[in-house]
Amino acid sequence: MSINRRKFLEMTAALAGTSIMTTTMPWFSVFNNPAPFGMGASDRIRVGIIGVGSRGRALCLNLLELENRMNMKVVAVCDNYEPHYERAIELTHGEAEAFLDYREMIDSVELDAVVIATPLHEHAHMTINCLRAGIHVYCEKAMARTLDDVKAMYDTHQETGNILLIGHQRLFNPVYLEAMDRLRKGDIGPITMLRAWWTRNTDWVFYENTGGRGTALDRQRNWRFYEEFSAGMISELGSHHFQVANWVLGNQPLSVMGSGSINHFTDGREVWDNFSLVFKYPEKIHFSYDCITSNKHNGMQFQVLGNDGTMELESNLQFEEFPEEPPSIQGLIQNIEEGENETIPIGGATWIPDTHLRLGGEYISPGYELDDTLLYLEGFINFVRAGSAPEKLTMEGYNASTWTLLAEEATKTGKEITLPDKYRI
Amino acid sequence: MGKLYHNRFYAMGTRFHALIPGIEETHAERIFYQIKMEVERIESKISRFLPDSDLSRINRLAAKKPVQMDPEMSDILNACHYCWSLTDRAFDSTLRPLMEYWKEDHEDSLNDSDFKNIIDNVGFQHLTLDESDSTVMFDNDQVELDLGGFGKGYALEKVKEMLSDASIDQAFISFGESSILAIGDHPAGDKWRIGMNNYVNPGNTVHEFRVNNGSVSTSSNFFLDDAGRLRNHRHVINPKTGKPHEPFTSVSVSAESPVLAEMLSTAFLVSSDEKINEVMNHYENLEVIRVDYEPGNAIITQF
Numbered sequence: 047m048s049i050n051r052r053k054f055l056e057m058t059a060a061l062a063g064t065s066i067m068t069t070t071m072p073w074f075s076v077f078n079n080p081a082p083f084g085m086g087a088s089d090r091i092r093v094g095i096i097g098v099g100s101r102g103r104a105l106c107l108n109l110l111e112l113e114n115r116m117n118m119k120v121v122a123v124c125d126n127y128e129p130h131y132e133r134a135i136e137l138t139h140g141e142a143e144a145f146l147d148y149r150e151m152i153d154s155v156e157l158d159a160v161v162i163a164t165p166l167h168e169h170a171h172m173t174i175n176c177l178r179a180g181i182h183v184y185c186e187k188a189m190a191r192t193l194d195d196v197k198a199m200y201d202t203h204q205e206t207g208n209i210l211l212i213g214h215q216r217l218f219n220p221v222y223l224e225a226m227d228r229l230r231k232g233d234i235g236p237i238t239m240l241r242a243w244w245t246r247n248t249d250w251v252f253y254e255n256t257g258g259r260g261t262a263l264d265r266q267r268n269w270r271f272y273e274e275f276s277a278g279m280i281s282e283l284g285s286h287h288f289q290v291a292n293w294v295l296g297n298q299p300l301s302v303m304g305s306g307s308i309n310h311f312t313d314g315r316e317v318w319d320n321f322s323l324v325f326k327y328p329e330k331i332h333f334s335y336d337c338i339t340s341n342k343h344n345g346m347q348f349q350v351l352g353n354d355g356t357m358e359l360e361s362n363l364q365f366e367e368f369p370e371e372p373p374s375i376q377g378l379i380q381n382i383e384e385g386e387n388e389t390i391p392i393g394g395a396t397w398i399p400d401t402h403l404r405l406g407g408e409y410i411s412p413g414y415e416l417d418d419t420l421l422y423l424e425g426f427i428n429f430v431r432a433g434s435a436p437e438k439l440t441m442e443g444y445n446a447s448t449w450t451l452l453a454e455e456a457t458k459t460g461k462e463i464t465l466p467d468k469y470r471i
Numbered sequence: 472m473g474k475l476y477h478n479r480f481y482a483m484g485t486r487f488h489a490l491i492p493g494i495e496e497t498h499a500e501r502i503f504y505q506i507k508m509e510v511e512r513i514e515s516k517i518s519r520f521l522p523d524s525d526l527s528r529i530n531r532l533a534a535k536k537p538v539q540m541d542p543e544m545s546d547i548l549n550a551c552h553y554c555w556s557l558t559d560r561a562f563d564s565t566l567r568p569l570m571e572y573w574k575e576d577h578e579d580s581l582n583d584s585d586f587k588n589i590i591d592n593v594g595f596q597h598l599t600l601d602e603s604d605s606t607v608m609f610d611n612d613q614v615e616l617d618l619g620g621f622g623k624g625y626a627l628e629k630v631k632e633m634l635s636d637a638s639i640d641q642a643f644i645s646f647g648e649s650s651i652l653a654i655g656d657h658p659a660g661d662k663w664r665i666g667m668n669n670y671v672n673p674g675n676t677v678h679e680f681r682v683n684n685g686s687v688s689t690s691s692n693f694f695l696d697d698a699g700r701l702r703n704h705r706h707v708i709n710p711k712t713g714k715p716h717e718p719f720t721s722v723s724v725s726a727e728s729p730v731l732a733e734m735l736s737t738a739f740l741v742s743s744d745e746k747i748n749e750v751m752n753h754y755e756n757l758e759v760i761r762v763d764y765e766p767g768n769a770i771i772t773q774f
Binding site for chain 2 (some may be wrong): 369371373374375378379381382383385386387388389390391392393394395396397398399
């Protein structure tokens with residue numbers, strides 16, 4: 047990892063002082079200027095984890111890796127589901143205190159920070175109680191199940207002055223950092239449209255043997271299927287890309303329209319198995335988004351379309367609209383257009399691209415092997431140590447979350463939805 | 472009468488240019504994207520770089536058991552087998568392990584047991600094609616198929632059919648510059664005049680092929696990039712010796728069939744003059760040029 051890490055730090059250092067680092071993505075400067083700290087126990091950042099399910103487990107492993115190079119420690123873990131509670135103890139080798147109830151955890155353990163990876167509808171009260179208890183919060187996306195909860199989380203962050211970050215990991219992806227820099231410089235010309243999609247062919251069942259859809263156990267374990275707990279793929283997948291769209295355009299949408307249905311997985315789930323959305327942005331730009339779980343042909347992608355080129359952010363590639371033709375082809379075109387048949391020196395050994403080209407696309411950034419979630423958590427620990435994080439980072443989470451819920455509303459009402467003033471901040 | 476349509480895409484590790492004169496744009500676009508999809512389909516079938524390709528599956532399994540092929544894959548390997556025997560083993564798609572071997576410096580291969588092991592076990596003779604049940608099998612696990620000297624020509628063969636089906640009577644297609652398909656006449660009249668680059672005298676040509684409804688394929692064991700740097704030397708193996716073809720040589724073959732031109736240009740790079748003449752007697756309208764490069768000099772042999 048060291049070579050990529052070095053390249054990454056070179057890249058962030060090179061961008062220091064540019065508008066990218068000062069306004070668009072100020073959080074990246076933390077890697078070149080980490081908060082100073084001592085190695086003593088008194089300087090140790092004490093972290094708790096709430097929710098050690100599929101996502102929480104990955105975050106826990108990331109935090110354990112950070113323990114090796116930062117003065118921090120996972121001192122408490124919590125999950126109200128017995129098998130995950132046991133797993134959390136095992137993952138932390140019994141070194142972290144384990145709890146079934148997070149309230150008990152924040153009451154009895156001294157914590158600087160928590161990482162929350164519970165079902166969506168649980169985020170709000172957990173975040174709010176932690177912030178009020180003086181604990182900084184990293185909460186998985188999206189923020190909450192309702193707009194009121196999203197706003198309440200944000201307001202509590204403001205009132206308490208404690209950090210609230212939402213886990214949209216692309217915010218810490220070096221490819222996106224480089225891409226934003228190139229977009230600002232006009233590499234692909236004026237941006238005229240965004241297109242993104244996330245397609246899968248999966249029943250999306252996280253836990254089998256729950257007794258089927260609708261049972262209490264299924265509602266608890268496969269919570270993503272139930273309206274009460276989740277907006278389905280809109281919140282679990284789409285919210286990532288909605289955040290990216292806001293970020294690329296440096297704006298939030300003016301409105302969203304959409305439609306969704308359950309046309310294949312008619313097993314009693316309550317959330318769409320396919321949907322389609324159109325977001326309108328300022329400057330007459332549209333963002334078209336679709337998602338499906340019954341066909342994976344198109345994979346997942348986020349395209350930024352400009353008049354001179356295209357960026358495919360999920361595959362780290364950039365394409366030119368009008369690449370310069372090789373001289374032989376230029377000559378031939380000129381010949382044909384001028385009505386002359388002259389010998390064109392064209393034949394020879396097979397042309398092969400330079401290494402930075404990949405089938406016509408150019409890599410956006412070489413730093414694509416770094417794990418963005420790990421970088422985000424490293425940033426978070428640094429912010430905790432410093433006592434504050436860039437407000438723009440919190441806002442990215444806020445705007446992505448509000449528009450996630452508005453998008454859901456659009457698919458349910460068929461109306462063009464705008465952001466009510468009371469949620470505007 | 473429309474104007475000139477030109478577009479490009481990338482496939483098989485190189486660039487593909489299509490020029491279609493006198494065509495209405497929407498018509499041209501449909502044909503172009505159909506061609507692109509067909510080329511990509513072929514690549515996804517015969518690429519050794521794609522783990523899911525038919526070719527990769529054969530390479531993984533054929534040393535263990537006979538591997539069933541679809542009719543197209545069967546046709547492809549039969550064509551390779553035919554060309555292998557036609558050229559007296561000069562065209563051989565199984566030499567990849569030798570290429571890998573020679574990527575490192577080996578001064579004295581005669582005493583190297585690795586080399587002996589490879590040379591004894593690679594070659595099309597170690598491959599059995601059973602036409603009755605459409606299977607292929609290798610007799611040892613050193614054999615590895617690589618259709619690098621075949622794929623672009625095969626793709627152009629398909630493109631030629633597609634252009635014909637679409638009633639396009641004029642077109643110029645360059646696949647990586649080494650495989651060219653010229654349909655009909657040049658819009659200014661007369662055949663397409665396809666010049667072969669002269670590598671010791673850039674911008675000049677060593678030969679000109681005049682082509683109508685035909686193809687020109689060039690094989691060489693080196694490549695000069697746009698900046699004039701030498702690249703990719705030693706990737707052509709002489710099946711007779713198992714060693715890289717060291718002299719700087721380039722062979723261009725013009726034939727009506729793009730896939731035949733492709734296979735023969737590959738084979739003739741390591742064939743004797745007698746053998747080239749013998750094969751040429753099999754076909755009408757073949758034209759073959761060999762260029763042997765010496766410092767500052769290009770020696771041209773026309774067959």
